[in-house]
Amino acid sequence: MSWDNYKKAITLMEEYEDECDFVGEHSEDVVKKAEQALGLRFSNTYRDFVKRYGAGNFGGEEIYGVIGEDFENSSVPDAIWVTLTERKEWNLPQNVVVIADTGMGEWYCLDFNQCNAEGEPPVITYDSGLETDERTYDRIANDFGDFLLSLVKEEVDC
Template sequence: MGIREAEQFVQLVRDHPEESVFAGGCSEADVAEAEQRLGATFPESYKLFLRELGDCDVAGEELFGIVHCDGQMLGAVAETLDLRESVGLPFSLVAFRPDGMGGYFVLDTSRADSDGEAPVYAWGSGASSPTEPEYIGTDFGTVALDLVRHGLRDV
């Protein structure tokens, strides 16, 4: 699981240009730099998203990736580093989406499965507690596909 759903998610974004804004794909070097800055290995489904779209908003569903602006690497890198410093986000977590309640959807890179896919949790105010994140799904691709399908149904 994960890669196939991530591919479907990317195609869905591309099939709905009127509802989609995305930064454009990132290079392998950008992905490697982001992993190095965060001290994390990204799951393949998230890497596919980064390489194909970079960062996106689809029908109001915002997903952080990698965006370069004025020499800085923004998106998931900046958000994750800021959360680590400001509220103690654990180093194994990578924030990729606001949850709408003051918290974030995160990839738990310390719990990657045998395929390297990391489960998704809600961390922060929307979760039951910051130390016990709420389980959202098995991998980035599946969660992203579900979010975008839901968002596009509402437009």
Template sequence: MNIERLITATRKRTRNARRTPSKLNSKRLFTDKKPHLKTKKQRPRQTMNKPTILELENLIKQHPDIAALGSPADAVSDDWLVKAEEKICHKLPASYKWFLLNYAGGEVGTEEIYSIYGMNFEDINGGDIVFQHINGLKYKSTTAKKVVISETDFGEVFFFDYDTYNGEECQIFVRIPSGKNLLYANNFYEFLVKRIKAYLP
């Protein structure tokens, strides 16, 4: 199943669960069971063509109402990238560095894309990726090799999985409210393309 369709289906199940709490365990609005999928033949996985930087840039330009991002003038210096890497104990993926240097940060739809604020990581709040990682480790909502980059209002959490780091790029997974982790994108370029397209009519 297409990952965006799966996310949408999960959200629909959540809304239905909220409408009929007496029929479901109120402490668990999501389920890993997929009874309808068991009777269907598994379809071959659909592979998405890797988006080029030019395609992504054009998509951002075409939809400024969805991709509300910054500019190179807003970007932090390379020193802050190095400090961030030292703090999270991981190299930042190349595609994510490109995003930080060219767009600094911003929002896609209603979702803040975590970035680097260029302030003391211990003192700031909000969508600074280092602050969020430190906080996540403190409250055990993430692990050392899972660096969160964005969260939705529906409880989905997108993160770099450093178990997949190949020296340059890191795959991005989404944790849906059931607790299951699903592969979402092979790099940050692909992640941005998918998130922008998710908001298109």
């Protein structure tokens, strides 16, 4: 289950807090502004992550989220800025939110058109540099909780 795996990831992150480098907590108001800028509501796990950590790194892995309220004059790891920029420059679909860079020319994204019964979208890889008809959407995790737990475990070699 997504929430269970998300909580396991948070527990590991707290255990290895010296591996954490995040911008820090955000208010409900800031999270709502981010959602409004993207035109969607975050899933429970991603919303909790953004409120709790904002955005940043765990070990060598960067997780995009919310840095602040200026979504137009920002940079990585601001998920809102990256997503809005990709929408404008590469026609990123409105249902997709960029949450990390694969390091291979693709993005890890939440696909809000495929939410499960708990309202959690899967994590997909997405290559916005391809022509629209050549783009693929490969599912790499059932939801953000699974994605985060996998990422954290890989970093701590559990």
